[in-house]
Amino acid sequence: xxxxxxxxxxxxxxxxxxxxQSRYGWLAASLxxxxxxxxxxxxxxxxxxxxxxxxHGVALGTLRQALAVLVAEGLLERQHGRGxxxxxxxxxxxxxxxxxxxxxxxxTATPESSILERRTELAGPATxxxxxxxxxxxxxxxxxxxSVDGQPCLLEQITLPLPLFEPLASSDTTAWDSLLxxxxxxxxxxxxxxxxxxxxxxxxxxxxxxLLRLEPGHPCVQVQRRAFDLSGRCVELRTTLGxxxxxxYTAHVR
Amino acid sequence: xxxxxxxxxxxxxxxxxxxxQSRYGWLAASLxxxxxxxxxxxxxxxxxxxxxxxxHGVALGTLRQALAVLVAEGLLERQHGRGxxxxxxxxxxxxxxxxxxxxxxxxTATPESSILERRTELAGPATxxxxxxxxxxxxxxxxxxxSVDGQPCLLEQITLPLPLFEPLASSDTTAWDSLLxxxxxxxxxxxxxxxxxxxxxxxxxxxxxxLLRLEPGHPCVQVQRRAFDLSGRCVELRTTLGxxxxxxYTAHVR
DNA sequence: CAGTGGTCTAGACCACCGC
DNA sequence: CGGTGGTCTAGACCACTGG
Numbered sequence: 001x002x003x004x005x006x007x008x009x010x011x012x013x014x015x016x017x018x019x020x021q022s023r024y025g026w027l028a029a030s031l032x033x034x035x036x037x038x039x040x041x042x043x044x045x046x047x048x049x050x051x052x053x054x055x056h057g058v059a060l061g062t063l064r065q066a067l068a069v070l071v072a073e074g075l076l077e078r079q080h081g082r083g084x085x086x087x088x089x090x091x092x093x094x095x096x097x098x099x100x101x102x103x104x105x106x107x108t109a110t111p112e113s114s115i116l117e118r119r120t121e122l123a124g125p126a127t128x129x130x131x132x133x134x135x136x137x138x139x140x141x142x143x144x145x146x147s148v149d150g151q152p153c154l155l156e157q158i159t160l161p162l163p164l165f166e167p168l169a170s171s172d173t174t175a176w177d178s179l180l181x182x183x184x185x186x187x188x189x190x191x192x193x194x195x196x197x198x199x200x201x202x203x204x205x206x207x208x209x210x211l212l213r214l215e216p217g218h219p220c221v222q223v224q225r226r227a228f229d230l231s232g233r234c235v236e237l238r239t240t241l242g243x244x245x246x247x248x249y250t251a252h253v254r
Numbered sequence: 255x256x257x258x259x260x261x262x263x264x265x266x267x268x269x270x271x272x273x274x275q276s277r278y279g280w281l282a283a284s285l286x287x288x289x290x291x292x293x294x295x296x297x298x299x300x301x302x303x304x305x306x307x308x309x310h311g312v313a314l315g316t317l318r319q320a321l322a323v324l325v326a327e328g329l330l331e332r333q334h335g336r337g338x339x340x341x342x343x344x345x346x347x348x349x350x351x352x353x354x355x356x357x358x359x360x361x362t363a364t365p366e367s368s369i370l371e372r373r374t375e376l377a378g379p380a381t382x383x384x385x386x387x388x389x390x391x392x393x394x395x396x397x398x399x400x401s402v403d404g405q406p407c408l409l410e411q412i413t414l415p416l417p418l419f420e421p422l423a424s425s426d427t428t429a430w431d432s433l434l435x436x437x438x439x440x441x442x443x444x445x446x447x448x449x450x451x452x453x454x455x456x457x458x459x460x461x462x463x464x465l466l467r468l469e470p471g472h473p474c475v476q477v478q479r480r481a482f483d484l485s486g487r488c489v490e491l492r493t494t495l496g497x498x499x500x501x502x503y504t505a506h507v508r
Numbered sequence: 509c510a511g512t513g514g515t516c517t518a519g520a521c522c523a524c525c526g527c
Numbered sequence: 528c529g530g531t532g533g534t535c536t537a538g539a540c541c542a543c544t545g546g
Contacts, residue, residue, distance in 0.1 A: 059517045080532050081524035094507055195507040201498040219473045244455040253348055253449040313536045334513050335543035
């Protein structure tokens with residue numbers, strides 16, 4: 001005998017769970033879509049387990065398994081007794097995980113930021129490939145110097161896809177926040193959810209050295225970042241240079 | 255009314271689960287202990303879920319939750335249809351995650367190894383602290399050069415606690431494997447389960463440069479490793495130096 | 509085919525949070 | 528206190544692995 005589908009069909013339109021997938025996997029995908037499409041904004045709470053389970057016509061355990069997937073992905077955060085929340089994006093000065101700079105005596109929380117240059121330009125083949133843009137698309141190109149106590153410490157080159165970051169193409173750069181990601185969120189509605197940072201080593205060019213107040217040829221660490229939004233799309237390319245002697249990072253193996 | 259304990263008491267000696275802990279948490283701790291004490295050797299399979307659940311007098315779901323904890327810790331590995339296995343320790347040349355060296359044209363799998371020096375010495379305060387040894391304990395100190403195609407690439411200083419690594423104090427170092435961790439496992443019965451690598455930057459001393467066939471003052475990356483066995487005890491300290499221009503690493507943020 | 513882990517259910521009860 | 532997520536049970540059935 002055929003399995004009964006469910007006498008009261010859940011959420012008209014997303015009835016049938018399993019082609020080749022598990023039910024919780026399909027459920028997770030369904031919830032993921034509702035999150036990335038902004039049905040629940042970062043920081044807000046989802047409906048309770050029981051409500052979601054009823055809505056989708058599954059057992060509590062199955063729903064919990066789906067939520068566990070999204071928690072593991074870093075999309076959700078659960079708090080006992082309070083609820084299930086969509087996680088806010090990257091907040092703090094995440095480049096500081098690679099460098100230690102002194103502010104007076106203590107370690108810095110957030111360096112100051114100053115935009116040296118802002119240009120609209122056409123993306124080269126590598127850039128448009130990385131950002132998933134058509135060839136010849138427009139991007140916003142930024143050069144930025146970050147300082148601690150007026151002392152320059154990090155030099156950055158940032159590339160942003162342009163239809164998306166249009167609001168930043170004309171606003172007053174001297175009024176920008178020192179943290180870009182929360183501003184991306186507020187001004188462009190784009191949440192930076194995760195990033196991949198590729199570290200390598202090099203020597204400063206004359207111009208780079210001048211901006212960082214170091215000697216030409218001074219050793220530096222280069223961080224090449226690709227940052228992704230909630231839906232997994234790459235929405236920022238960034239190259240950061242900092243004094244190699246300020247470099248410090250701890251990696252965990254296995 | 256008091257809860258009935260379980261008419262057939264499971265595993266005499268470890269009856270009572272919950273002081274302040276969940277049952278699965280306590281179960282996980284119990285299984286973790288049996289693993290670290292060698293009841294199940296790395297690579298071997300545990301009894302089936304059903305058997306373990308019966309043995310401990312818990313429901314299947316609860317036992318699965320306990321196993322999930324140990325899987326997340328990297329202690330166990332589960333394979334659908336095959337079984338649940340104790341994971342083997344770190345195997346490959348894990349330092350290569352930080353450097354790219356060329357072997358002919360391709361990237362290297364495993365560099366050759368040569369022991370430059372082996373000494374038994376007394377641990378200083380920092381060393382005995384890190385290894386959890388009493389002050390004045392003996393340790394084995396190694397200096398080791400690793401090469402690709404006869405070209406030196408990594409210089410290492412390794413410190414091992416001595417009662418544990420006694421078999422290595424006298425054996426012929428020229429016969430040692432190029433990978434130490436599998437040898438630790440085979441010869442000393444110690445499994446290296448995880449490690450913490452602290453990266454920083456520096457310049458080569460004259461002697462270091464000579465061994466690596468670079469110039470004195472050449473930029474280098476220093477990896478300070480603390481490696482841990484299955485029970486979480488630190489059993490190796492290692493400092494590795496390599497050409498900064500060969501450095502490359504990708505970090506994932508959030 | 510027998511044995512393993514993976515999925516799913518429908519409940520009960522506990523622990524935490526905030527009002 | 529009511530609402531939230533966390534723990535636990537006792538089953539049934541599915542999917543993969545190996546002989």
